[in-house]
Amino acid sequence: MADHAPEEPLTGIEADPLDRLAADAALRARELLAYAHGFGAAPPEPLDVWQDTVRLAATHPDPRAAERLRTGSGRPAEDLDRAAAAWRTGGRAALDVLEHPWTPPEQQTARARTALATAWEAEEFPPVDVDGNHWTLTGRGLQLRLGRDGRWYPYRRRDGLWWPAGPPSADPAETLADLTGLADDDELR
Numbered sequence: 001m002a003d004h005a006p007e008e009p010l011t012g013i014e015a016d017p018l019d020r021l022a023a024d025a026a027l028r029a030r031e032l033l034a035y036a037h038g039f040g041a042a043p044p045e046p047l048d049v050w051q052d053t054v055r056l057a058a059t060h061p062d063p064r065a066a067e068r069l070r071t072g073s074g075r076p077a078e079d080l081d082r083a084a085a086a087w088r089t090g091g092r093a094a095l096d097v098l099e100h101p102w103t104p105p106e107q108q109t110a111r112a113r114t115a116l117a118t119a120w121e122a123e124e125f126p127p128v129d130v131d132g133n134h135w136t137l138t139g140r141g142l143q144l145r146l147g148r149d150g151r152w153y154p155y156r157r158r159d160g161l162w163w164p165a166g167p168p169s170a171d172p173a174e175t176l177a178d179l180t181g182l183a184d185d186d187e188l189r
Helices: 015-036 049-059 063-073 077-099 106-119 172-185
Strands: 128-131 134-137 142-146 152-158 161-164
Touching: 049 063, 049 077, 063 077, 077 142, 077 152, 077 161, 106 172, 134 172, 142 172, 152 172
Parallel strands: none
Antiparallel strands: 128 134, 134 142, 142 152, 152 161
């Protein structure tokens, strides 16, 4: 009996990724219908093409789909990979934190400084460079980013770029403690 390679689909579309995309579209349609029938506080916000590409890359584990999205996005593959990593940690809000720096109000910055200072004794607290919503631990390759949603997102420098390093928290001291714990276990570049 001869080995037979699976035939390529005549349409050029493989059924497996197509099934996942159809299921995804059905899920989004259900969310819209639930809102239309009064079962949601607000309608899901529409996504632009990039946001939807990132969402698909983050939520579909099939590497063939991710590769197609990387190729079709028109951006460097690394951009989509970092954006998908951000989406997996906090959805649209986390993607916004990755891509859009901003300057928080001074009161919010002061509260964060106080929270961090009270969580560590002065001699233990690492030096931090604050640039808008980016709080970088000097020389450590670690960063906290404050989102417009009031949550703190941990980042780690990898291959010269900042990558999401875990889920966000409302407490900057907790996020920093988790992040420094990650740094103790991982070699930073």
